[in-house]
Amino acid sequence: MSSRLARLAVIATTAGAFSGLFGVGGGTIIVPLLILWLDYGEREATGTALAAIVGIAALGAVAHGAYGNVHVGKALLIGVPAVGGVLAGTALQQRIPERAVAAVCAVVLVISAVALVI
Amino acid sequence: MEVWDLAGVLAMGVAAGLAGGLIGVGGGVLFVPGLVLFAGLGQLDAQATSLLAVVLVGVVGAWRQAGYGNLRLRDGIVIGLLSPLGVLVGTVAANLVTEQLLRLSFAAVQLVFAYKVAKRALRPADSPSGRRNG
Numbered sequence: 001m002s003s004r005l006a007r008l009a010v011i012a013t014t015a016g017a018f019s020g021l022f023g024v025g026g027g028t029i030i031v032p033l034l035i036l037w038l039d040y041g042e043r044e045a046t047g048t049a050l051a052a053i054v055g056i057a058a059l060g061a062v063a064h065g066a067y068g069n070v071h072v073g074k075a076l077l078i079g080v081p082a083v084g085g086v087l088a089g090t091a092l093q094q095r096i097p098e099r100a101v102a103a104v105c106a107v108v109l110v111i112s113a114v115a116l117v118i
Numbered sequence: 119m120e121v122w123d124l125a126g127v128l129a130m131g132v133a134a135g136l137a138g139g140l141i142g143v144g145g146g147v148l149f150v151p152g153l154v155l156f157a158g159l160g161q162l163d164a165q166a167t168s169l170l171a172v173v174l175v176g177v178v179g180a181w182r183q184a185g186y187g188n189l190r191l192r193d194g195i196v197i198g199l200l201s202p203l204g205v206l207v208g209t210v211a212a213n214l215v216t217e218q219l220l221r222l223s224f225a226a227v228q229l230v231f232a233y234k235v236a237k238r239a240l241r242p243a244d245s246p247s248g249r250r251n252g
Binding site for chain 1: 127128129130131132133134135136137138139140141142143144145146147149150152153157159162163165166167168169170171172173174175176177178179180182183184186188189190191193194195196197198199200201202203204205207208209211212217220221222224225226227228229231232233234235236238239240241243
């Protein structure tokens with residue numbers, strides 16, 4: 001196994017553990033690791049993390065769906081406006097410097113860390 | 119559903135999507151409280167339902183980022199496919215140590231990430247570390 005593949009595996013395992021333990025997608029783990037460890041640019045890291053999250057969330061949704069916990073109508077009610085948000089967010093991200101993307105990311109990481117312990 | 123609840127769900131959805139587009143998170147951190155507070159779901163159902171909304175954000179966000187040249191699809195697929203390993207590891211870890219220790223550990227890791235990413239935010243504009251898109 002190449003060291004690059006090994007690093008991707010460690011990122012996947014860490015994000016999967018975080019996601020499974022705390023019920024979130026794992027983006028706050030994947031994005032900084034891609035940047036700091038695999039030398040991604042900020043925009044590439046966020047784009048690639050979104051693709052990775054699809055796999056993580058889809059598996060979780062199917063597993064929860066089997067237990068009848070997924071409310072499809074309510075997922076669409078909050079998910080469709082979110083699609084509007086992500087279209088605007090990705091467009092906005094192309095128009096700001098990558099340093100600004102890094103700054104927003106750092107702030108969200110601090111918020112996420114605080115939210116974990118309170 | 120009351121009009122204020124509807125407005126709350128829509129606002130949380132838009133905010134989650136914006137965060138997804140800007141920094142590459144799925145939005146679950148906002149979806150879950152949005153569904154609990156404004157859509158009347160319990161915590162478990164909110165987390166489960168949030169995952170489906172995260173799929174929507176991930177698919178559309180990754181598709182747009184691919185158009186902007188910011189997607190390395192192979193790496194994304196590898197991470198997505200291997201992540202179930204992590205769910206197993208997390209389940210084992212949850213049975214070995216207390217939840218409080220797990221929370222503190224991940225919080226510490228995220229603070230280290232925040233420090234290192236913040237240092238990148240302070241780099242000069244034409245630094246080679248931003249080589250690909252900078």
